[in-house]
Amino acid sequence: MDEAAESVNKMSWGTQLWDQYENISSQTNKxxxxxxxxxxxxQDRLAIEKEYATKLRRLAKNYQPKKREEEDNEFSSCQAFRNxxxxxxxxxxxxxVVAESLEQxxxxxxxxxxxxxxxxRKRCLNEGTSLQQTLTAQLGALDRAKRNYEKAFRESEKAVENHKKADMDLNLSRAEVERYKNIMTSKIQQSDDAKNEYANQLQKTNNLQRQHYSVALPTVxxxxxxxxxxxxxxxxEFIIGTAEVESAVAPIIARCMEGIVKAGxxxxxxxDSFKVIERYQSGFTPPTDIPFDDLSKQNPDSPMDSRVLSSHFTVKGTISKGVKRRPAIFSFFGSNKVSVYVCL
Amino acid sequence: MDEAAESVNKMSWGTQLWDQYENISSQTNKxxxxxxxxxxxxQDRLAIEKEYATKLRRLAKNYQPKKREEEDNEFSSCQAFRNxxxxxxxxxxxxxVVAESLEQxxxxxxxxxxxxxxxxRKRCLNEGTSLQQTLTAQLGALDRAKRNYEKAFRESEKAVENHKKADMDLNLSRAEVERYKNIMTSKIQQSDDAKNEYANQLQKTNNLQRQHYSVALPTVxxxxxxxxxxxxxxxxEFIIGTAEVESAVAPIIARCMEGIVKAGxxxxxxxDSFKVIERYQSGFTPPTDIPFDDLSKQNPDSPMDSRVLSSHFTVKGTISKGVKRRPAIFSFFGSNKVSVYVCL
Structure with a gap:
């Protein structure tokens, strides 16, 4: 065996673990x-990802502005939050995406x-079992052939002994001695046959055993x-793939972060504070100086009420643009309502 | 007013929303x-992060190899999984870290x-209310002064009328007429005083009102x-900060991914498959050829058993290194136990 082949053999289960079927079986299973x-x-990891994603989605949904808040969407801060x-x-x-990629x-x-x-693995183990059963059967046949040979050999020895005894016993007839001789011949023949059979089985067994341990079992x-x-x-590959799946979304997540920065x-x-002006300004100007009402100089025919109204209309006349809401001009400090013009 | 100042005014709540106290109050509150x-x-977001982190930690803990599996840690795949x-x-x-940074x-x-x-906001609103109360009080004082003046003026007109009537009534005594004159003089004096008071209050009011609408209220x-x-x-700033907090961990997460790739x-x-050899090899060599047992040539004094044992010991003699476990050499195919040497 050259060095390279020996080094391969040293790394080979077939060569090194030929008698470790059960350990190989359990090791491959483990x-x-x-x-x-x-x-x-x-699977547990991707379930965590899915749950995390679901919660993020629910969070985004829960904080989506309600219909009644929609008028606030004109503010840049609200638009940013929506983004x-x-x-x-x-x-x-x-x-x-991570969860799905991990799954697929x-x-x-x-x-x-x-x-x-x-x-x-199942195919290999079945094959190994079948190889071993074949070898076991062959060993059984060899065992039987050997026992047969031993029995026949002992019987032939006995027959030789019996024939020797009969031959020396002068009281026995020639026919009787001839019978022991025939038995002996037959038993020797049987022993030789059994020995041949044993030799055959031994050769078959050794051939099979050599093949079993040098080729068949190592192959399996x-x-x-x-x-x-x-x-x-x-x-x-799967561990590397796991990291690749997660790394693949990193640039997109980075873009989400950029999106958030941009939104901010x-x-x-x-x-935004100008939008508050646009939304709420009435267009009225603040009250001007209250005129002095000199009773001694007034025309007694002009009633006071009409003067008040005309002054009030003058103020109104300065409205320069559409007004969404027009609260009572002087009723904006809680319940301290004052009617400046009316009381003049 | 120059253009720049006018443009500032256009953007100023104090100038544009002078009559929108309640809307400003509600707008700032919103x-x-x-x-x-x-x-x-x-806060909801960081709770999701915390829960996600807890689940990842629990996952890593749950899959930590048990004590009884520790012998498998020598395999590179097990070491990789631990990494x-x-x-x-x-x-x-x-x-x-994300959760904590969001929190802090x-x-x-x-x-x-x-x-x-x-x-x-509370300070401003209180100040605004207080300013308005001062103006309201001043307007009230003006109202009272004007009513006083009106009342005194009407009474003086009445006293002039009464004195005129008395002066023309020839049946009245001079003393009586003098009394009406004195009343008239007094009422005119009272009316003039009330008129002065009214004029004073009007001046104070207009000064305050001008100050209120042009300086005090706009300031608030x-x-x-x-x-x-x-x-x-x-x-x-907080939206941008949120993205920064999350972006800050991205390089470290990328390094975790690199760590996973490296582990893989x-x-x-x-x-790893050589480690299986090191762990399980018995050091035995496979059975060699079974020798032919020719009964006719054997020494009848050597019993068969001793031959079997010596052959068995020859096999054992090839053990070249320490063996962790020594299973019965030929009992490795389930229950098909064969005792090759013993039956020879």
Whole structure:
């Protein structure tokens, strides 16, 4: 055996673990269980992602402005908040993408692999059992052939002994001695036949045993090693894939963060406070000086009420633009209502 | 008024919303409520982060290998999985950092700001009410002075009338007429006094009213505008801060992902399958050819059993290294136990 082949042999289950069927069987099973444990880990992980996404979506929905607040949407701060909610919703969407990708790429991938590995493992173990049963049957046949040979040999020895005794016994007839001779010949023949059969079975057994331990069983065990390595390599790919799935959404999440910053930056407090003016200004000008009412100089025909009204209308006449609401001009300090003009 | 000043005036609540005290009051209140709504949004958000982090931590803990599985930790796939769990735990830590930063930087920041805004708003509203009460009181004084003047003027007119009538009534004594004259003089004096008082109150009122509408009230309303703008600007900073808090952990999360990839890449299936050999190899060599047992040539003094044992010991003699477990060599195919040497 050259060095390279020896080094391969040192790494080969078929060569090194030829008598470890049960350990190989349990090791490969534990290996597939470990792969499936990683799968269930990812399933639990993606359930957490899904729940996280659901809660983010619900959060964004709960804070969506109500219909009755819609008039406030003209403010840049409200628009910004709505954009923030949109980004949080997008963020939730990205966590859902992670969950879905983990499901499709990792969980389903592992399920396909582990099913294939379980089937291949079962085939190998069945094959190993069948090989061993064949060898056991052959060893049984050898055992029977050997026992037959031992029995026949002992009987032939006995027959030789009996013939020797009869030959020396002068009281026995020639026919009688001839009978012992015939028996002896027959038993020796039988012993030789049994010995031949034993030799045949031994050759068959050794051939089979050599084939079993040098080719058949190592082939099966190497296939089990191969599937175990495929399983280990699979875990490597699935672990890397898991990180890739999550890393893939990082740039989009970064864009969501940029979106939130942009939403924040779009807030303009000067604009918003001007919008308050646009919404509420009445267009009235503040009261001007109250005129002096010199009773000694007034025309007694002009009643006071009409003067008050005309002065009031003058104020109204300064309204320069449409007014949404027109509260009583002087009733804006709680219940301290004053009617300045009326009392003049 | 020059153009610049006019443009400032156009943007000023004090100038434009002088008669909108109640709307300003409700608008600034709604503004602070909106700020606090953003705060409660962030509180809900960080609660989701905390829960997400807790679940990730619990996940990593649940999948931590049990004591009894520790012997499997020598496999690179198991070591990799442990490193994945470590990274998931770090990931959870980063979500906790997000939650804590949101709490300390955003929630507490908003709470400090909104408390300050609420206090300043209350001060402004109280000041506005107090200003209006002063003006109302002055208007009341003017009203009373004017009524006094009207009453005194009517009484003086009546006294002039009465004196005129008495002067023309030739039946009245001179003393009687003198009395009417004195009354008239007194009433005219009273009317003049009331007129002066009315004029004084009118001047005071107009001065106060001018001061109220041109300086005092605008100052208060501008302060309310200022706090509303501060509130809006605060929302901008807090929204940007929220994104910064989350963006800050992105590089660390990216490093967690790199850690997971590295963990995956460290998996070596060839090494792992060699570790299975190291763990399980018995050191025995496979059975060699079974020797032919020719009964006719054997020494009848050597019993068969001793030959079997010596052959068995020869096999054992090939053990080259320590063996962890030594299963019965030929009992590895389930219950199909065969004792090859014993039956030879």
């Amino acid at each position: 290996g597939i269980e470990f792969l499936e444990k990683y799968c269930s880990f990812i 923030v909610l949109k980004e949080v919703n997008d963020l939730a969407g990205q966590r859902e 790429r990792i969980v389903q991938g592992i399920q396909v692999l582990s099913r294939a590995l379980r089937e291949e 065990f190497n296939r089990l090693q191969e599937l175990d390595e495929k399983r280990t390599g699979g875990i490597r 930056e779009s807030i303009n407090e000067k604009e | 503004g602070i409520e909106f700020l606090e709504k953003y705060c409660s949004f962030i 994945v769990l470590k990274e998931v735990n770090d990931l959870a830590g980063q979500r906790e 930087r955003i929630v507490q920041g908003i709470q400090v700001l909104s408390r300050a805004l609420r206090e300043e 309303f501008n302060r309310l505008q200022e706090l509303d703008e501060k509130r809006t600007g605060g929302i901008r 890449e460290s998996i070596n299936e060839k090494e």
